[in-house]
Amino acid sequence: MTTITAAMVKDLRETTGAGMMDCKAALTENAGDMQASIDWLRKKGLSKAAKKAGRIAAEGLIGAVTAGNKGVVVEVNSETDFVARNGQFQGLVKMIAQVALDVGADVEKIKAAKVGSVTVETAVADAIATIGENMTLRRAASLEVSKGVVSSYVHNAVIEGAGKMGVIVALESAGKTDELATLGKQLAMHVAAANPLALDSAGLDPATVKREKDVLADKYRQQGKPENVIEKIVESGLKTYYKEVCLLEQAFIHDSGKSVAQAVKEAEGKVGGPIKVTGFVRYALGEGIEKQETDFAAEVAAVSGQK
Known part of the structure; x- marks a missing residue:
């Protein structure tokens, strides 16, 4: 059985904005797998984040x-x-x-x-x-x-x-x-x-789009929505997703009243x-690299020959 540490719960909470107990439940349910836990929280409508950003460590x-x-x-x-x-x-x-x-x-x-x-x-x-x-x-x-x-x-x-x-x-x-x-x-x-x-929806990784569709569909299935309704909601949800992650469809930061394509x-x-x-x-800098955390006191003890 995977041990769920406080650090794991903290990381998931910071990534998703979900509550502490929900994060612990998600990690327990998914054997400590961070990405699966993020998806689990999203399916239950508990996550405020769409994706996990790479930790800046290097x-x-x-x-x-x-x-x-x-x-x-x-x-x-x-x-x-x-x-x-x-x-x-x-x-x-x-x-x-x-x-x-x-x-x-x-x-x-x-x-x-x-x-x-x-x-x-x-x-x-x-x-x-x-x-x-x-x-x-x-x-x-x-x-x-x-x-x-x-x-x-x-x-x-x-x-x-x-x-x-x-x-x-x-x-x-x-x-x-x-x-x-x-x-x-x-x-x-x-x-x-x-x-x-x-740049646009055509440039997205198909696996990323499929995962987004699956998350949206499962979320609404858990709410008891019928399949024909779910299909329409998912398509609408994807359009919203594209506006969040595709450059040309994003709201232009210098003039949020228009998209980048319009600008x-x-x-x-x-x-x-x-x-x-x-x-x-x-x-x-350092995205995707996890920096090994060290215990400074333990390091000093090790150098001095103590245990």
């Missing part, structure tokens, strides 16, 4: 850089936030982002690329030796358009182009690049704040031509 910096019609975003991790505030580390992140802009988003190609007389991999190893803490290039992504711009936004920037979150957005258009760049920056800020999962369409007048949002990438 330290380091996100670097983002653009040049005209292309842009990249990279994540470089360190062991502590103290190193992320180190000037040498910050310079390393900006250098890696610039290299990625030139060679592409393949991590191994970035590591093998030359900077002066050394490779990026060697530069990272030298920084580790100097600063005394492990560092790693975790991931990279790039966007490019044939005509138009790729814009970026860095949230909580510690230096220009590097911070705790980085976003790039690609806009395809033959219109004025300065107006496009302004719109691109606004959209990148929107992506940072709203965290869409895809882009309206901007075509200023730009002087059609605009197509072709893609976006949003990196939040």
Whole structure:
């Protein structure tokens, strides 16, 4: 039998906004499986959250850089936030982002690329030796358009182009690049704040859509709704879901009275031509990485030879 800890209950409560006892019941019912417990709470109408956000656990910096019609975003991790505030580390992140802009988003190609007389991999190893803490290039992504711009936004920037979150957005258009760049920056800020999962419903993972449909259907079955009614309610619920997670259907953060798609369409007048949002990438530092929690007192005891 799975042991349900107070920490597990706390995490589920923070994720869903459900009550303490409901969270414990959900975890018990689902053998401690966090995602299954979230779905269980949602089916009973007890969860206030649609999805679990990845816990931000790793330290380091996100670097983002653009040049005209292309842009990249990279994540470089360190062991502590103290190193992320180190000037040498910050310079390393900006250098890696610039290299990625030139060679592409393949991590191994970035590591093998030359900077002066050394490779990026060697530069990272030298920084580790100097600063005394492990560092790693975790991931990279790039966007490019044939005509138009790729814009970026860095949230909580510690230096220009590097911070705790980085976003790039690609806009395809033959219109004025300065107006496009302004719109691109606004959209990148929107992506940072709203965290869409895809451009539109067609870009969503089919498994994610199916899970959403199943959760909605089970929720209303438990309320005793007939199947023919459930089908209509689920379709309506999916439309609401798409407005929450699809970029073009989300309410624009700079003008909540219109959708992002409407804001882009309206901007075509200023730009002087059609605009197509072709893609976006949003990196939040450490998402998806669980940092091992340590007992500081136990660590000190271990070092001193005590038990």
